[in-house]
Amino acid sequence: MSDLLRIVLAVILPPLGVFFTVGIGKHFWINILLTLLGFIPGIIHAVWIISKSGNAHAV
Numbered sequence: 001m002s003d004l005l006r007i008v009l010a011v012i013l014p015p016l017g018v019f020f021t022v023g024i025g026k027h028f029w030i031n032i033l034l035t036l037l038g039f040i041p042g043i044i045h046a047v048w049i050i051s052k053s054g055n056a057h058a059v
Contacts, residue, residue, distance in 0.1 A: 003050055010046035014039070017046040021053050
């Protein structure tokens with residue numbers, strides 16, 4: 001899946017973008033918490049995780 005598609009998913013539903021990038025792990029749960037506390041922090045975290053990982057999947 002391309003990074004652009006993951007970023008679009010991250011804007012619509014941040015945990016989904018993180019899930020497709022790193023799977024279910026600590027970043028996924030942190031993103032769910034951030035999204036529940038405020039939608040914008042969830043988006044920022046998701047885009048950061050996606051851009052940090054590049055094409056390599058960090059699991």
